[in-house]
Amino acid sequence: MECITKLPSNENETDSLLMTFGSMVLHDQENQVPQEFVWPDHQKPSPNVPILQVPLIDLAGFLSDDPFLVSEATRLVAEGAKKHGFFLVTNHGVDERLLSSAYTSMDKFFLSPTSEKQKAQGEWRESWGYANSYFGKDKKNLPWKEMLSFSFTPEEKTDDHSQIVKDFIIENWVTNTMILVYQEYAEAMSNLSLKIMELLGMSLGLNRSHFKYFFEDNESILRLNYYPKCKQPDVVLGTGPHCDPTSLTILQQDHVSGLQVLVDNQWHSVPPNPDALVVNIGDTFRALTNGIYKSSLHQAVVNSETERKTIAFFLSPKVDKVVKPPEELEGERVYPDFTWSILHEFVKKHYKTDENTLEEFTKWLKKGGNV
Ligand SMILES: C=C1C[C@]23C[C@H]1CC[C@H]2[C@]1(C)CCC[C@@](C)(C(=O)O)[C@H]1[C@@H]3C(=O)O
Ligand SMILES: O=C(O)CCC(=O)C(=O)O
Numbered sequence: 001m002e003c004i005t006k007l008p009s010n011e012n013e014t015d016s017l018l019m020t021f022g023s024m025v026l027h028d029q030e031n032q033v034p035q036e037f038v039w040p041d042h043q044k045p046s047p048n049v050p051i052l053q054v055p056l057i058d059l060a061g062f063l064s065d066d067p068f069l070v071s072e073a074t075r076l077v078a079e080g081a082k083k084h085g086f087f088l089v090t091n092h093g094v095d096e097r098l099l100s101s102a103y104t105s106m107d108k109f110f111l112s113p114t115s116e117k118q119k120a121q122g123e124w125r126e127s128w129g130y131a132n133s134y135f136g137k138d139k140k141n142l143p144w145k146e147m148l149s150f151s152f153t154p155e156e157k158t159d160d161h162s163q164i165v166k167d168f169i170i171e172n173w174v175t176n177t178m179i180l181v182y183q184e185y186a187e188a189m190s191n192l193s194l195k196i197m198e199l200l201g202m203s204l205g206l207n208r209s210h211f212k213y214f215f216e217d218n219e220s221i222l223r224l225n226y227y228p229k230c231k232q233p234d235v236v237l238g239t240g241p242h243c244d245p246t247s248l249t250i251l252q253q254d255h256v257s258g259l260q261v262l263v264d265n266q267w268h269s270v271p272p273n274p275d276a277l278v279v280n281i282g283d284t285f286r287a288l289t290n291g292i293y294k295s296s297l298h299q300a301v302v303n304s305e306t307e308r309k310t311i312a313f314f315l316s317p318k319v320d321k322v323v324k325p326p327e328e329l330e331g332e333r334v335y336p337d338f339t340w341s342i343l344h345e346f347v348k349k350h351y352k353t354d355e356n357t358l359e360e361f362t363k364w365l366k367k368g369g370n371v
């Protein structure tokens, strides 16, 4: 498989480029990644970053209603959420077989020919379909990754119960290349996120169902991130520095480290823990807590030895629900009321997400917010 050394100059060259993009395995004698993947010096990944001490929360303990275990879980989640917005959950109740079959399906998809993957092609920065860096309009600081994303919303348990993820796969794909595991996976993550919302509500002294009710009819995104190995891991980024603009992210990592979080202006790694899922707060939930709980810049680095695979469930409220903190947290309002759909449009059309997203979004809204 060959490396890509230059960007296409015309349409059909783009097609042939896309045919090889999926490999991104550098040809032996060529060790230069395309310039568009090389990040500026001040953003290149630094080697040997310190490990972030992330609170590890026993979710089964919280759900047991044992007073000590509940107070321990709420104390730990508040500690992580106030400082950087990252925590780990263990004893989360998601079937290990489901977690592992979701990975097997990733290999089936991302290692299939690009022509197969293109059958599921969506728009870059859309919430569904296959995308890789060459789909986007950006021509610099390209992320060293391919993605497959699905929109998800919990279906009413009715007889016709159309299943949004399963329908997408069937409509857009030859299902023999894809185990329909992601419908079940998204449902499991949606259910888990509601339990975490109970924990977060309780940790803020609110009624434990406050946020759970707010997200029951969530309209979320399931995203598969496939980071091919790279011969120059010190000049590329798998995913650039960003805050998730969504509400809550549940991330399943494989055994390959790569997730980094910016805390006290220093990148820290969050090493894989096979018994835990990584959870991080997004900008929308930061606004829902009136800024009390933090969303943080994070990124993904790659390596030269092996590919890395992660699955991110991005919980978001129904698009037209008004995002405003409960009156118990109001005090002086930090952000205006808004809806996720407006913030998502802002992120997609006007702004790369970073640590100032909500502030820039607020200014944009005050200037009339031309969507
Ligand atoms: C609503 C979303 C936009 C992104 C996917 C979800 C949550 C994270 C966002 C993203 C990953 C942040 C980094 C840049 C981005 C373009 C990407 O690398 O994919 C973002 C996603 C997106 O805009 O599609
Ligand atoms: O893959 C990772 O480790 C992080 C991915 C991420 O932050 C994202 O997709 O928003």
Ligand SMILES: [Fe+2]
Pocket (backbone or CB within 6 Å): 242, 243, 244, 249, 298
């Ligand atoms: Fe993220």
